Amino acid sequence: MRRVIRQVHRVLNEGRFFVINVSPVLIRRPNRQGQSRRLAVPFDLHRIFVEEGYDFVDDIIWVKPEGAGWALGRGRRFAADRTPLQYKPVTVTEYVLVYRRRTDKLIDWNIRTYPDQEAVRQSKIIGDYDRTNVWYIQPAYHPVHPAVFPLELAEKVIRYYSFKGDVVLDPFAGVGTTGKAAWKLERRFVLIEKEPAYVDIIREEILDWMGKAALEVLYFNCDPPQVRQGMLF
């Protein structure tokens, strides 16, 4: 994680944002005598971000509707016998942590000196927006990838933290949700994913969400998508 955070810092413009969706990870107990453990990954990562030259800006709490999280079985024991010390809440939240590449310049400087002021105007958020750091969003599901995030989450982050035409980089691309949201919101995107199986999914699905434009994308270390017979754009 430190290596990735460092490399992103290298290519991120001064004062621009790194937004990461992360949550504590549950390590199941190895047997009935063993303990389950929760690794506080967001708090470990926070330290790395600060050491690697970012300033902390915000912690947004993504709340999933009631019902999410029960499948993990956490909290069942307490629900049954109600003995203190056994209390374990069911987790229905994740963090969306917002960092800014360290600079002594104000955010206003990023806006004022942006080379395309028309894009700044075009990117204004019209109408309703999230007024607090609690965002209620339904989780997403993918038949192959176990941990995709919802398109809505990616869209909110991209709208709030970039301008139209900006390059949005996702170093943990999964099945490409960030690319899909970026394309929809008229941003450019760079997706990096280490698992060839997920790269294959991006290559398959990109034709659905990007159409013919997917053939103009540069593909590194993988083949471009295959246009299937009868495919209409």
Ligand SMILES: C[S@@+](CC[C@H](N)C(=O)[O-])C[C@H]1O[C@@H](n2cnc3c(N)ncnc32)[C@H](O)[C@@H]1O
């Ligand atoms: C939680 S998933 C992200 C899913 C993505 N947000 C989506 O909606 O599809 C994290 C992804 O990061 C990938 N990953 C982990 N470490 C990586 C690395 N060092 N370089 C590139 N990808 C990495 C994993 O294979 C996994 O697909």
